[in-house]
Structures are given as structure tokens and as C-alpha cells.
Amino acid sequence: MASSAARPATDDRTPENDVASRLLDSSAQLSYDPLTEVDWETPLDKDFHGASPEWSTLYGTAYWHELTEAQRKELTRQEAASVASTGIWFEMILQQMVLRDVYAKDPTTDQVQWALTEIADECRHSIMFARGARKLGAPAYRPHRVAVELGRAFKTLAFGEAAYAAILVAEEVLDVMQRDWMRDERVVPFVRTINNIHVVEESRHMKFARDETRKHLARAGRIRRQIHSFVIAVAAYVIVTSMVNKKVYANAGLDEKRAIEAAKNNEHHKSMMRSSCSGLMDFLASAGLLTKPALAFYKRAHLI
Template sequence: MTSATTGSETAPTHSDRQDVARRLLDSSEALSYDPTQEVDWETPLDTDFHGASPEWSTLYGTSYWDEMTPDQRRELTRQEAASVASTGIWFEMILQQMVLRDFYAKDPTDPAFQWALTEIADECRHSIMFARGAAKLRAPSYRPHRVVIELGRAFKALAFGEAAYAAILVAEEVLDVMQRDWMRDERVAPFVRTINNIHVVEESRHMKFAREETRERLANASRPRRQINALVISIVSYFIVTSMVSKKVYANAGLDSKRAVREAKNNEHHKSLLRSSCSGLMEFLSSAGLLTKASTWFYKRANLI
């Protein structure tokens, strides 16, 4: 495969892709975690801690937040963190199936093939870790709306190439930015900070691979193909981001659900936080030719632009 341009970037060659995969395999061997050993699962939940940085709460900056007691604020962030974790599990299961399907019957001696299996193994551990973390936060099982679940079922069965890998990248990038804040915040429960640290370290390798795969799959892609996939990726991104915090978290935190949903929907602080945190992601999508007029509409709806 020869080098080709993708947007304003140079697409990686097959040799480049193999080199990246080898480096990621080496990194995984040198620095990976076992959540069953690294996370403190035994110490009971200390309700004096938040589940996420308060500034990332969907109600932070609203009049409702100002009226809430410290206990209510902490409980809300714990429920929101559990909801984000549950959404992460949902999408990680989609991710695993797409990667397995993509590498089905390919050369197992290829470092990219071996890295793909390594990434799947990581995602399995992450999903179990998120599930145990949500349970320790005393949260119920939060799931996306039934329609979104069915759309995800179709996407994992049909998506391929850059549509699959760029969508994976969006989900991982959005989680990465917020979790980097949470893992450094001493107001957040220690076991949650450990979970976030593990995920950030290991997902950084996954994001590198997703970027390389996206660039390679777009090499020599036609303009119509870029336009179609840009739209698909933006729609998937919209459903991922808008599903992260379930509306049920407010009632489970003891709040007036209708008022909370209304104020969260109009929370300019949270919208601004999402936009600023996704600036690097949008730059990549733009450089790859995946930020079109149609796709921008969905990113704006999801408050990513």
C-alpha cells in the first residue's frame, strides 16, 4: 500500500501500521493493570467522596446545584459516574464485536492482528472493572434508551473501516478527557480515581490505534465515501454522548427529576466543558476529512462543537 493523503494528513502505509502495532504491543507488555488487584474493592464506600469531579456534573453551575446540599451533590456525582461507566460498558461491547469482525480470518502473525486481540482483552477487563465500580457506587444498571440499544446493535453489525474506528475514537476521546480530571481530583472516591487512571493509561494506546486505522482506511477514499461516513460517525457520536448520563440518575439521587432534566438540558457550563474537551478530537476529524457540514450539525446537537 502506498502513502496517500487523507484530508490534510498523510495516511500511514501498511509498514507504518505494523510499526505502530508493535510499539503498542510493547507498551502493553510494559504497562498494563489487573483491576482485580489494583482497585480497592474491599473498603466500603465512603460517602464523603464524590463519584466524579463536581464540575463535570450535568447540574453544576445551575440554580438547582446551588440549592442542593453537599450530600446531594456527592450522591448525584456518584450516580452520574455510574451512568457513564454503564454507557462505557455498552459501547465497549460494540467495539469488541466490530474489532473481532474486522480482523476475522486475517493474518495472525501481523502485529496489528495481535494488537487487536490485546485491545479486546483490555476492553473485557475494563467492562468488568466499570461494572464492579458502578455496583460499589450503589447505583442501578443504567442503560441507553431501547431505541439507542437497537441502533447500536445495527451499527456493530454493519459498520466497517473508518466508520467503525472513528466512532470508537469519539467514544474513547470523550471519556478520556473527563476521566483525566477525575483521576487527579482528591474529592473523588479513591477507588474511582484508580479505575479512571487504569482506563486513561490503557485507552491511550487504543486511541492511537484507532487514529491510525482511521487514517489508513481513508487512504484514497472518494469524496462521497468521506461524506457518508462523516455523517454516520457524527450520528453515532451524538447517541453516545447524549446517552452517557441517564435521566434516571436524578431520581436515584433524590432530586426532582423533571426539574433536573430541564436544568441539565440548558446548562451552558456543561455544554462549554464538552466543547472545550473535544477540540483535539474535532481537529483530527477535520484533518481526516470527516468534519462536513452535515456532520457538524450533529456535533453541535451533542455540544461537541
Template sequence: MASSTVRPDTRPRSGAQNPPAQDDVAQRLLDSAATLSYDPATEVDWETPLDKDFHGASPEWSTLYGTAYWKELSEAQRKELTRHEAASVASTGIWFEMILQQMVLRDIYAKDPTSAEFQWALTEIAEECRHSIMFARGARKLGAPPYRPHRVAVELGRAFKTLAFGEAAYAAILVAEEVLDVMQRDWMRDERVVPFVRTINNIHVVEESRHMKFARDETRKRLAKAGPLRRHINAFVIAIASYVIVTSMVNKGVYANAGLDQERALAEAEANEHHKSMMRSSCSGLMDFLASARLLTKPALFFYKRAHLI
């Protein structure tokens, strides 16, 4: 019996040329989404009360892991801290996903709605909407307050979502997704992490793999038309966006909310070589991609080094 699933018709219309190459990528992503997607409303256990015997994230990813302060904390304090840090990362993810959705919508505005590329873009936006709701519910279940980026970061994000286009938009999307992807792959496999957070991370990793593929493809495609000046300007813009995103992931308020001395925690987190090393290792593949795209210019490298991404 034939399947009743309706797929977008991206075959060339009579007299038309073959679909562009980007439609091939987009159609594969649409097929993947049709085969493997999740509904967080039913997949995540929202009903079971929070079990405080678990961490909110792998301890090794805590900004204080390996510091003198970390060694002084009780196991309960460490778990409380990682729960607040996980909630902060989730809240930052919501902030950037809202930026991402607006940039993608602006990019496809007035494009051919019958194309697979257009329909994939809307599919990605739909997945990002579900992710944002999932992250919001997860942060609330972790018992954390609403963490928001610093006002300067919020205003820079407002400008970026309005002005960024082409490779600047898609490469910045890729940076945010890649950094989250590596840490969440660790968290979803870690039995020390509270089960509902592991489920959230698994959903996000599976579905974001499609988004990262699309962002890489779009970045390469847009750069194919870029001259040296445009490439250098956008390399700089992408690096600044990356710096703002990464440095906004853990809100400084997590320490006080976890019952720690905020001033001391901030100082030790800033000097924590272990966490810097974790960030650099998580971004090695991303940096290789940016290098291959010739986006690691000297001015850009300054910001990647400041953010401990390289």
C-alpha cells in the same frame, strides 16, 4: 541474563516483504502493553466500603453544576448525584466497549494472526474486557442501579456494530474514547473523588491512550483509500454514532435515583451552558483531528453541534 518475556515475532519471513507500516504502530503498542498494564482485580480497592463523604466524579462535570438547582442542593445531595452520574458514564462505557470489541473482532477476522496488528487487536480487546468488568464493579460499589442506554440507542448500537467498517468504525471508537479520556483525567486527579474511582479512571486513561493511538492510525489509513462519496457518507455515520454515544452518557434516571425532582433536573441539565462548555472543551482535540481527516462535513456538524461537541 536475558529476559524471559516472549514477544510476538513480527519480523518478515524468508522471501517476504518488510512488515507493513501499521505493524510498526501495532508493535509499539504491544511493547507498551507489555510494559504498562493493570489488573483491576488487584489494583482497585474493592474491599473498603464506599465512603459517602466523597464525590463520584469531579463536581464541575456534573450535568447540573452551575444551575439554580445545583445551588439549592446540600453537599450530600451533590455527592450522591455525582456518584450516580459516574455510574451511568461507566455503564455507557461498558455498552460501547462491547460494540467496540465486536467491530474489532470482525475487522481482523481471517487476517494474518502472526502480524503485530492482529495481536495488538486481540490485546486491545482483552484490555476492554477488563475495563468493562472494572466499570461494572465500580458502578455497583457506587450504589447505583444498572443504567442502560435508551432502547433506541441500544438498537442503533446493534445495527452499528454489525454494519460499520473501516474509518466509520475506528473514528466512532475514537470519539467515545476521547470524550471519556478528558473527563476521566480530571476525575483521577481530583481528591474530592472517592479513591477507588480515581484508581479506575487512572487505569482506563493509561490503557485507553494506546487504543486512541490505534484508532487514529486506523482512521487515517482507511481514509487514504476513500473517495469523496465514501468520505461524506462515513462522516455522516460517525457524527450520528457520536451523537448517540454522548447523549447516552448520563441516564435521565440518575436524578430520581439521587433523590431529585427528575423533571426539573432534566430541564435545567438540558439548558446548562456550563456543561455544554465542558463538553466542547473536552472535544477540541478530537474535532481538530476530524477536521484534518476532512470528516467535519456540513451534515456531520449538525449532529456534533446538537451533542455540544463543537
């Protein structure tokens, strides 16, 4: 664990800066350096899964029951690497949105300094995920071209509650599954360490995203709220449907066409996704962001 020097005392603890001040204090007390905390040197032990089997897109299907244990473990390793790659993609979007939000704001405030701290965290996480995927023996999984271009537009145009609520969606979905993976002794140890680091540090990011979403919504009129609720839902759909690349099945040695069909109809995995998002949906509902058009996309993504 990387220890940080205590922050100098400040006198800017306004209501707006209070959350950021507490998050800076938390970061100073508990942050990690993945380059030293994660065991990168020990060779990959293929007796372990890459993720909890219950989170596999094929778990519970007829096809899953036909697989050998070795095939199941290879599949979860490829799926974990795909989730990590999607995480990198969205963390790059996140970093640009946060930096754009604080551009030209007072850098002496805790709010801006926390934003910069979050960006630094995300840079480390992206490197950690990239090294983790490589150690799992996976290629560089990338979202579909359409998703990449939608992400390009979103990071450029999204602002206020649309940006921060979308950040929250991506982080909340990852948080629940990674909490399971980090506690699961069937998962290869270095992946468990990666998940633990991400869960600890992302909890602060989620707190900030919730606070910023509420703050921006307080200034939003009805039309803006309606538009942004739809934008957030579309972003959530693109993020969630990009998490597991279809190429994971062929790379795990499976029949890609059959695996894609089985995953598409896997009610167990849909149920896991819905349960992982119950807290997120409660927050969006309380914020008035679960409009009818938005709900259609959340249901399509099996988030509600």
C-alpha cells in the same frame, strides 16, 4: 500493575504493522489487572464525590446551588455510574467491530495481535466499570431502547474509518473527563484508580484508532467519505447523549423533571463537553470528516 513477559522479536515491522508493534511493546511494559489494582474491599465512603463536581450535568445551575453537599455527592456518584454503564455498552460494540475487522486476517501479524490485545483490555475495563458502578450504589443504567437498537445496527454494519473514528469519539470524550477525575482528591479513591487504569490503557487504543482511521480514509472515495462522516457524527451524538441516564436524578433523590430541565439548559456543562472535544474535532477536521451534515450533529451534541 500486571507485568508481562517481553514479546518475542519479529521481522514483520512493515509500515502497516509498526504502530501495532509499538503498542504491543507498550502494553507489555504497562498494563493493569483491575481485580487486584482497585480497592474493591473498602466500603464506599460517602464523604467523597463519584466524579469531579464540575463535570456534573447540574453544576452551576440554580438547582445545584440549592442542593446539600450530601445530595451533590450522591448525584456525582450516580452520574459516574451512568457514564461507566454507557462505557460498557460502547465497549461491547467496540469489541465486536474490532473482532470483525480482523476476522480471517493473519494472526501472526502484530496488527492482529494488537487488536486482540485491545479486545482483552476492553473486556477487563467492562468488568471494572460494572464492579465500580455496583460499588457506587447505582443500578444498571442502560441507554434508551432506540440507542440500543442503533448500536446493534452500527456494530453490524460499520466498517473501516466509520468504525474506528466512532471508537475514537467515545474514547476521546471519556479520556478528558477521566483525566480530571483521576487527579481530583474530592473523588472517591477507588474511582480515581479506575479512571487512571482506563486513561493509561485507552491512550494506546486511541493511537490505534487514529492510525486505522487515517489508513482506511486513504482508500476512501468522496462519496464514501461523505457517508461515513455523517455516520460517525450520528454515532457520536448517540454516544454522548446516552452518557448520563435521566434516571440518575431520581436515584439521587432529586426532582427528576426539574433536574432534566436544568441539565438541558446548563451552559457550563455544554462548555465542558466542547472543551473536552477540541482535540478530537481538530483530528476529524484534518481527516476531512467535518462535513456540513456531520457538523449539525456535533453541534446538537454540544461537541463543537
